[in-house]
Amino acid sequence: MLFRTANFLLILLFQPVLLPTLSAQSEPLxxxxxxxxxxxxxxxxxxxxxxxxxxxxxxxxACEKTRAYLERHFKDLGLEPAFQEGTSYSQRIFAPGxxxxxxxxxxxxxxxAAKLIGSDPKLKDEVIILSAHFDHLGVVEGVxxxxxxxxxxxxxxxxxxxxxxxxxxxxxxRTIYFxxxxxxxxxxxxxxxxxxxxxxxxxxxxxxxxxxxxxxxxAGLSRNSLFVCGSEYARPLRTTLRDSAEAQxxxxxxxxxxxIGPRSDFAPFWQREIPFLFFCNGLxxxxxxxxxxxxxxxxxxxxxxxxxxxxxxxTWSDEDTLPDWHAPESDLEEIRTGRRVLANLLAAPHxxxxxSTQMMMVKQIDLMFASIEEKGTFSPQExxxxxxxxxxxxxxxxxxxxx
Ligand SMILES: [Zn+2]
Numbered sequence: 001m002l003f004r005t006a007n008f009l010l011i012l013l014f015q016p017v018l019l020p021t022l023s024a025q026s027e028p029l030x031x032x033x034x035x036x037x038x039x040x041x042x043x044x045x046x047x048x049x050x051x052x053x054x055x056x057x058x059x060x061x062a063c064e065k066t067r068a069y070l071e072r073h074f075k076d077l078g079l080e081p082a083f084q085e086g087t088s089y090s091q092r093i094f095a096p097g098x099x100x101x102x103x104x105x106x107x108x109x110x111x112x113a114a115k116l117i118g119s120d121p122k123l124k125d126e127v128i129i130l131s132a133h134f135d136h137l138g139v140v141e142g143v144x145x146x147x148x149x150x151x152x153x154x155x156x157x158x159x160x161x162x163x164x165x166x167x168x169x170x171x172x173x174r175t176i177y178f179x180x181x182x183x184x185x186x187x188x189x190x191x192x193x194x195x196x197x198x199x200x201x202x203x204x205x206x207x208x209x210x211x212x213x214x215x216x217x218x219a220g221l222s223r224n225s226l227f228v229c230g231s232e233y234a235r236p237l238r239t240t241l242r243d244s245a246e247a248q249x250x251x252x253x254x255x256x257x258x259x260i261g262p263r264s265d266f267a268p269f270w271q272r273e274i275p276f277l278f279f280c281n282g283l284x285x286x287x288x289x290x291x292x293x294x295x296x297x298x299x300x301x302x303x304x305x306x307x308x309x310x311x312x313x314x315t316w317s318d319e320d321t322l323p324d325w326h327a328p329e330s331d332l333e334e335i336r337t338g339r340r341v342l343a344n345l346l347a348a349p350h351x352x353x354x355x356s357t358q359m360m361m362v363k364q365i366d367l368m369f370a371s372i373e374e375k376g377t378f379s380p381q382e383x384x385x386x387x388x389x390x391x392x393x394x395x396x397x398x399x400x401x402x403x
Pocket of ligand 1: 212
C-alpha cells in the first residue's frame with residue numbers, strides 16, 4: 001500500500017495505532033451457518049509460505065519465487081494464461097527507454113495472471129478483474145519485512161478465489177481475470193502498466209476489484225468490519241456487497257476513494273472511470289514494519305472476507321447487467337463509517353490515549369456526524385468542511401504519530 005495523502009477520515013480510518021487494536025479473541029466468532037467454501041487452512045498455507053524467510057519479503061529479484069508460486073497455482077487449477085494470446089501467465093513490465101550500451105529493453109518486474117473465459121455467449125465478452133499485489137518491501141539492512149498482511153493476505157484470497165471459480169461445475173457467465181500485481185509498493189507500477197497494456201479491449205472491462213491488507217483488524221474498527229472504497233461510483237454494487245457481508249456477519253464501512261487517494265492498485269482504473277472496489281482492513285501498527293508477521297493475522301476474519309469477496313464476485317459474474325460508472329453523490333454511508341470509528345474511539349479512550357479535551361473534540365465531531373445523518377444528506381461543501389475539521393482536529397490531537 002502506497003502512502004500519499006492524509007486527512008481526517010484517512011487518519012482515523014487508516015491510522016496505525018501504536019497500542020494493540022481490539023484483540024481478535026475479545027469478540028465472539030460470528031460465522032454464518034452456510035458450509036464454508038474457503039478452507040482457512042489453504043489461506044494460512046499461502047500466507048505462511050509467502051511471508052516466510054524463503055520468499056525474502058517479495059521484492060526485486062526475490063519476487064521470482066513468488067511469481068513462480070502464483071503461476072504454479074494457476075497452472076495446477078487448469079486456468080488459462082492471461083497474456084500473449086493465452087500462452088503466458090506473466091506480463092513483463094517494461095521501463096521507458098532501453099538499457100544503456102545494449103539498447104535492450106529494461107524489464108522492471110512481471111505481473112502474473114490467469115483468465116477464466118465466461119460461459120455466456122454474450123456476457124463472456126465482459127470482463128471482471130479480481131486482483132492483489134504480491135510484492136512487498138523485501139529485506140532491508142538485513143531485516144526481513146514478511147508482509148503477512150501487506151499483502152500475502154490479499155494474494156491468499158486471490159488464489160483461493162481462483163480455485164473456487166476454476167472448480168465451479170457451471171462456469172461463470174462473464175470472463176474473470178485473476179491478476180497478481182508486481183511493484184505496487186514502489187508506485188503502483190505493475191497495475192499502471194497492466195492498465196496501459198490490457199490483454200483485452202478496455203471497453204470490455206466492467207469491474208475491477210482489488211484487496212490490499214485484509215487479514216487484520218484496523219484501529220477503531222471491530223473484527224467484524226472492513227473498509228470498501230470505490231462503490232460511490234457504482235452504488236448498485238452495494239446490494240450484493242451487503243448481502244455477501246451479512247452472510248459472513250461482516251459490516252462494510254464505506255469510504256470515498258478520494259478520502260484515501262490513489263494509494264493502491266485501484267488508482268489506474270479510478271483514473272479511467274472504470275467501476276472499482278478496494279477492500280482493505282485499514283492500517284495497523286505493523287504496517288510496513290518487520291512485525292507484519294503471520295502470527296498476527298486473524299485467519300478467521302480473512303476466511304470470512306475471502307468468502308464475502310467470492311460470493312459477491314459470483315453474483316456479479318452471473319447477473320444480466322453490471323452498473324455503469326456514475327458521479328458520486330453525498331453518501332451517508334461515509335458518515336456511518338465515521339460514526340462507527342468514533343464510537344470505537346469513544347468506547348475505548350484509554351486504548352487511544354484520548355485526553356478529556358480530545359474526548360470532547362471527538363464527541364463534537366460525532367454530534368456533527370449525527371446531525372448530518374439525521375438530516376439525511378450533505379452537500380459536497382459540508383463534506384469538505386467536515387474533512388477539513390477532522391484534519392484540523394487530528395493535528396490538534398496529535399495522538400497518532402504518522403509512520
Ligand atoms: Zn499493500
